[in-house]
Amino acid sequence: MFGIFFEEINHAGAGGLWAELVSNRGFEAGGPNTPSNIDPWLIIGDESSIIVGTDRTSCFERNPVALRMEVLCDSKRTNACPSGGVGVYNPGYWGMNIEKGKVYKVSLHIRSSDAVSLTVSLTSSDGLQKLAAHTITGSKKSFAKWTKIEFHLKSSQNNTNSRLQLTTSKSGVIWLDQVSVMPLDTYMGHGFRKDLSLMLANLKPQFLKFPGGNYAMGNYLRNAFWWSETVGPWEERPGHFNDAWGYWTDDGLGFFEFLQLAEDLGASPVWVVNDGASLNEEVSTATIASLVKDVVNGIEFARGGPKTPWGSVRVAMGHPQPFKLDYVSIGNQECWMLYYRGNYQKFYSAIKAAYPDINIISSCDRSTISPSNPADLYDVHVYTSSSNMFSRTSMFDNTPRSAPKAIVSEYAVTGNDAGKGTLVAALAEAAFLIGLERNSDVVEMASCAPLFVNDNDRRWNPDAIVFNSWQHYGCPNYWMLHFFKDSSGAALHPTTIQISNYDQLVASAITWQNAKDKSTYLRIKSRGSQCLCGRAGERHQEVWIETDGSNIQQSA
Ligand code: AHR
Structure with a gap:
């Protein structure tokens, strides 16, 4: 019942x-058209180092939007990337709860015609402390087609307000889609x-x-x-x-x-x-x-x-x-x-x-x-x-x-x-x-x-x-x-209540068999809208709740 x-x-x-930690994992929150709404994803880096947008190049027919990151900086060139790299992060749903020793399954889809070195990390909310990280690397050919990548991250620390970061210090264009982090447990x-x-x-x-x-x-x-x-x-x-x-x-x-x-x-x-x-x-x-x-x-x-x-x-x-x-x-x-x-x-x-x-x-x-x-x-x-x-x-x-x-x-x-x-x-x-x-x-x-x-x-x-x-x-x-x-x-027992001066008391009585010990239990529930207890020194009301009492063992 x-x-x-x-x-x-x-x-x-x-x-x-639903334990998924990434919010808007497919960058689709703005609907199937672009520019889509990537909220709550945010950008790491400024316009001189990275341009982030959406286009409809996903490999998924029913959710065509993908994230496009054009990285302008490169640690090996004059326009060096800031330390820690540039990219995007997702704070999840008001912070991700990442627990020490627990394992998280990361899954994402990637495409790029450039050589890739992308670090996927779980970090503190300011990005400064790394709880777990994995770097995806590939040549110009590795991810020329959409590729699904899956791996596990094991956290070294507890942090109830973490975020997921995808960062790089290598110039080039990377497309990402369907980025997911799920606890294994x-x-x-x-x-x-x-x-x-x-x-x-x-x-x-x-x-x-x-x-x-x-x-x-x-x-x-x-x-x-x-x-x-x-x-x-x-x-x-x-x-x-x-x-x-x-x-x-x-x-x-x-x-x-x-x-x-x-x-x-x-x-x-x-x-x-x-x-x-x-x-x-x-x-x-x-x-x-x-x-x-x-x-x-x-x-x-x-x-x-x-x-x-x-x-x-x-x-x-x-x-x-x-x-x-x-x-x-x-x-x-x-x-x-x-x-x-x-x-x-x-x-x-x-x-x-x-x-x-x-x-x-x-x-x-x-x-x-x-x-x-x-x-x-x-x-x-x-x-x-x-x-x-x-x-x-x-x-x-x-x-x-x-x-x-x-x-x-x-x-x-x-x-x-x-x-x-x-x-x-x-x-x-x-x-x-x-x-x-x-x-x-x-x-x-x-x-x-x-x-x-x-x-x-x-x-x-x-x-x-x-x-x-x-x-x-x-x-x-x-x-x-x-x-x-x-x-x-359970079995319901007809119940009557005798109580003076109160009409706002309701009760029911049931017996049921406990699956473990097979004994029959009686439970009487009663609820009053007024307090039935008195102040110290006052005589308490007497409440009688009667049931038919059938089939109730003494232990009840
Ligand atoms: O429980 C909240 C809302 O109340 C439900 O969506 C609706 O069925 C009802 O009006």
Whole structure:
């Protein structure tokens, strides 16, 4: 029942969960035209020694932009290069966290018709201290064609604010593209930052809904998350501008990686597909067919056999077995849009025809769902104040007990009560979740939103997990979720509360079997919006929470 909702917001993925250290590794952040935006790359040297620009000479068809460095100085000539050479550097996402003794895989593409001596180094933020370095050398012929170069760098020091430098003291022209630095030590070896992944794994999430949110939709269709642009070799992915949250993403964290993350966390993937709607544009039902086909192809990518066109792409990426994709959400929260319902029906029919077992989630509310407009689940988003969230503990008490069930895939206390994450917000959300747990016959899944924020780029408050390049912490609502991590699959016991003078207390009781010791545990959770404890010397309130007590061992 309890899972996580991941959205590429606040640099949650690029510069966050995805461990790639180089930002804008393909120099593509300005789009496919030149001059492109090479930010945050910066130049080492002045105009008398180096000219840096972009052109469209890359060897990659879908991301044509490459960096061109024309080095004018040369240590052997009168225009000598400054000590340390000239070139470019990338500070990553607000500084790279480089750790002593750890190994980093560097990968880049290079082309030059000149003799090359290019030093690739991890340095302190001012470039003065070298943590690790490797020099690429070659004759005029060595790199006449685009060449991929890969090597490892082992750091001799710790530095949480490092940068990657590419420098030379040799004149000539060098083109560079797809420059990547990845730590070797990632969660399950699949490219996810370890500390942040463990924060997720410790919640025992039952599902992972991705990739957003507004990120999935985009403000404009051209900037939406189009799954097929995010699969295949990472160097060939075009990347895209996340216009919903205002930053570029290289799409290292693509459709395949989301499915992989779900598998690594033991969670069911829930894929939010773009159903032809962005916040400002819509594809009409008359013209939706190709997009419907694209989504069915996406399911084939996840589940298809090695001989299917898209299944074979997944296999080539190193995952021969199908991913267990059982849930697809048609859109995010676009029920209000003109073509949503018409488009939804097209997606529903095509997906069910090809994959009858897939659970389809509608963005419309329960009242709109009928035999002529079917859905397996309907999505609910709740953003509100703490008092209102607390009162929503009874939100599903009177919901008809017949299908479809709800997925409450985005909920959060927001506004002044929540700030950047407060205890009162967490308590109110706990009361809400207790209500969901008590109604788990009509609510199948729940996840808070947003999950992550890189503290250097807060686009939304509050968020459950805060991090920078090297640190992280959970907000109260993150730690509150730990009270629910044994609930999924547990037995719920009817609970009544007897308490005088308080009506603002909610509780639930579950028993579950511990996989290790096989004993049955009882957990009673209760959340009050007022403090139940008294001042010293006062008589404490007595609270009785009763459950049916069945099947509970004495140790509980
Ligand atoms: O969680 C932040 C945003 O809130 C999501 O992108 C959107 O679905 C919702 O409006």
